[in-house]
Amino acid sequence: MNLHSFLQEISQKDGVSGYEDALGSFLAGAFSPLVDEVKKDNLGNCFFYKRGRGEDPPRVMLCAHMDEIGLMVTMMDEKGFLKFTSLGGFDPRTLPGQEVTLYGREPVYGLIGFKPAHLQKEKEKGKAVKMEDLFIDTGLPKEELREKVPVGTVAAIRRNFLSLQGECRAGKALDDRAGVAVLWQCATELARLRHRAEVFMVASVQEEVGTRGAVVSTFGIAPDLGIAIDVCHGSFPGAAEHEVSPLGKGPVITYGPNIHPRIAEKLHETAREYQLPVQKDFSPGPTGTDARAIQVSLEGVPAGLLSIPLRYMHTSVELLDLEDIRSAGRLLAYFIADLSRSFVEGLSCF
Amino acid sequence: MLERGWFNKMTELLKLVEDLTGLSGPSGSEEKIRSFIRKEAEAYGDELFVDALGNLIVVKRNPDGKKILLAAHMDEIGLMVTFIEENGFLRFSPVGGVNNEILSGTKVIFDNGTAGIIGREKLKEKETAGINRFYIDIGAKSKDEALERVKIGETATFYPSFHHMGPRVTAKSLDNRAGCALLLQVLKNLPASLPNEVYFVFTAQEEVGLRGARTVSYRLNPDYALAVDVTRTGDTPEPEFKMDLALGKGPAIKIKDSSVICHPTVVQRMIRAAERINVPFQLEVLERGGTDAGSIHLSREGVPSGALSIPCRYIHTPGEMVDLNDIEGGFSLLVELLKDKW
Secondary structure, three states: OOHHHHHHHHHHOOOEOOOOHHHHHHHHHHHHHHOOEEEEOOOOOEEEEEOOOOOOOOEEEEEEEOOEOEEEEEEEOOOOOEEEEEEOOOOHHHOOOOEEEEEOOOEEEEEEOOOOHHHOOHHHOOOOOOHHHOOEEOOOOHHHHHHHOOOOOEEEEEOOOEEOOOOEEEEOOHHHHHHHHHHHHHHHHHOOOOOOOEEEEEEEOOOOOOOHHHHHHHHHHOOOEEEEEEEEEEOOOOOOHHHOEOOOOOOEEEEOOOOOHHHHHHHHHHHHHOOOOOEEEEOOOOOOOHHHHHHOOOOOOOEEEEEEEEEOOOOOOEEEEHHHHHHHHHHHHHHHHOOOHHHHHHOOOO | OOOOOHHHHHHHHHHHHHHHHOOOOEOOOOHHHHHHHHHHHOOOOOEEEEOOOOOEEEEEOOOOOOEEEEEEEOOEOEEEEEEEOOOOOEEEEEEOOOOHHHOOOOEEEOOOOOEEEEEEOOOOOOOOOOHHHEEEEOOOOOHHHHHHHOOOOOEEEEOOOOEEEOOEEEEOOHHHHHHHHHHHHHHHOOOOOOOOEEEEEEEOOOOOOOHHHHHHHHHHOOOEEEEEEEEOOOOOOOOOOOOOOOOOOOOEEEEEOOOOEOOHHHHHHHHHHHHHOOOOOEEEEOOOOOOOHHHHOOOOOOOOEEEEEEEOEOOOOOOEEEEHHHHHHHHHHHHHHHHOOO
16 A cells, blocks of 8 residues: 555545544554554544553653534424534535535435525624524435434535645645654654654544543553654645645644654754755744643653644645645654663653 | 322431531632531541641441542632721631622621621722622621631632422532532431441632642542532523533533543443432533542543532522432432442
C-alpha cells in the first residue's frame, strides 16, 4: 500500500468521536505488519508499539487522533425529518447539501436539505443558517425511520476522496487522518532504521470533543515525551498570513507554553540535518490538540506538536499536500532514531 | 388512573425522596446529606467509608467479578455569602449553575437554620440581572446582627419544598436526590450475592465540575461505571432545549451529553437489560449539561461508562419535578443490570 491509497482508504472510512471502533480495527490491521504489537485500550485508543534496542530505552509517544467530527440525531419531527446536534465543531453554514451515513440499526443514507432561495422570506435571505434549522432527509417513511434510526444515532459525512493536481488531495476527516497517515509513514520509515527508543504510536479517540482519548492513553503509556500530530490551517484566499501556513512547504513545528522548547528545537535540528522542509508556528496558550492533554498527564510529560497544513478545516473538502505528510513521517522517524536517554533526561533539567 | 397497589409500592420511595430533598448539601458542604444517606445505607453493604473529598462509598464485595462503579451525586447547587452590607443584606456568589431568572422571591436556608428571601435591585430597561444585583434578606437590621447568624463563606440552599401530586413529585434538589433515592433503593433490594463487585458511590461536588467522581474513580479503579443523575426534558410548552424526552415515559439511557459520549457497549448492555424485563425507557441526547460519568470515564487508562437518567423538569430551580414511575423503572433496570455478569 502507498501513502495515497492508505490516506484514501482511511478518509473514506467513518469514525465519529466516540464511535471509532471499526476504524480502529482497520488501523490495527494496517499497522500490524509494521510494528511489534497492536493494542486497543478501554476507550478504543489504538496503540501501535515498536520495541527499542538496548537497555533503558526512552519511551516516546506519537499521537494522532483518528476520530472525525460528526452528527447525532436528537429527534424526529412529525413529518419524518431528523433534527440533529454535532459531535465536535461544525460550522452549520458548511452543512446544507452534504450527504450523510446514519449508523442506526442498519446504515441509512441521508442528506441535509435546505430551503431554496426562492422560498426564503426577506429576513431569511443573506442570513447564516443555524444548526437547529437544519434537518436530515432520508426519504424513509416515518414508521420505518423510527425503527431504523432511533434518537442518539450517529451520522458521518459522506465524501469521496479527491485527487487534485500534483500531490494535492482533498476529502473528509483529513483532520486528523492526515496525522494517522503520518504515523503510518513514520512506522514505514522506522522499519529500516535502528532506534534505541520504544515507540508508542497512538491513534487516539475523541479528540474533537475535548482531547479525551489522549488523556487516558498518555496515562496508560506514561511516556518520557509525547508528540501530537495534527493539522493546522493552510493558506487560502482571504486568510490572514499570520494565521495560516502554505501547503507543500513541510510540516509545521509549534512553539509555545504547551510545547517543550527542546523538543521543538530538536525537531528543527533533525529537519536541517536531513534536509527536510519544515515551518514554524507559535501558539500562546494550550493548543487545541492532543498535546494539551499529553503535557499535563501524570507528573507532566514534555510535549511536542507537528502539524500538516490543511485548507478548509472541519468541512468535507479538507485539502492538503501529500508531500507534507511524507516529510512529517520521515522527520519523526529520524527524530526517534536519534533519541537517547540523555536527551530525555535533559528535558527535565532547566 | 393509578394502578392498584401503586401507593404500597411507592410509599417507601416517596418518603425517601421527601427526606432526601428536605436536607441541604451544597457542593463542598455535604455533611448533613451524607450522614443521612450513611444511616440509610449502613446495614446493606459489606463495607462503607468516606474519602478525603467527602464521597460516601458503599461496597458490595465480589473479588471474582468485574468492578462496577455506580455514582449518584448528593450535592446540590447553592449560594455562597461573599459580602455583608452595612444594613444587613447578604451578597452572594453561585455555587454551581444557578439561574438568575428564578432568584427573585426565592426562599433559602443556611446550614444553621437561618432562612432568608432573595431580593433584587431595580434594573434599567432591558437590563438583564447579573448575580451582583441580587441579595439575601435574612431579616437582619445591621451588618452586626447579620454576622451573628451568617458568616461570609457560608452557603445557603433553596428552602425544602417537597410536594407530591400522584406519581409526580416537586421539590428542590431532586437533582440529584432522585438519583440518590434510586441508588439507595437498589442497594437495599439486591440479591445477597452478585456476579460483580459493585461500588455505590454518593459523590460530592458534582455541581462544581464533577470533582468528587474524579478522585473516587481514581481510587476505586473500576472496570465499568454508571452515573445515576437527572436529565432535562422537552415536554413542556416551548422548552428551552428541544429534545425527545418526557416525564413518565421511563428512565433514560444516556447516549451523550457535554461531558461524555457513553461507551456503546455499556449503552447496548443497558438497552438489553431494559428489554429483557420490559421496562419502558428513553434514549437521551443532552446538548448542554454533564454528569459524573464525564470525569469517571477519563480516569486512569479510561473507564467504559454510561449513565441512567431520571427525566426532570425545571432543573436547578426550587421546584424541580420528576415522576416516581421513572425512578421505579430505573430501579428495575439497574437491578437487572447488576444481576448480569459483566
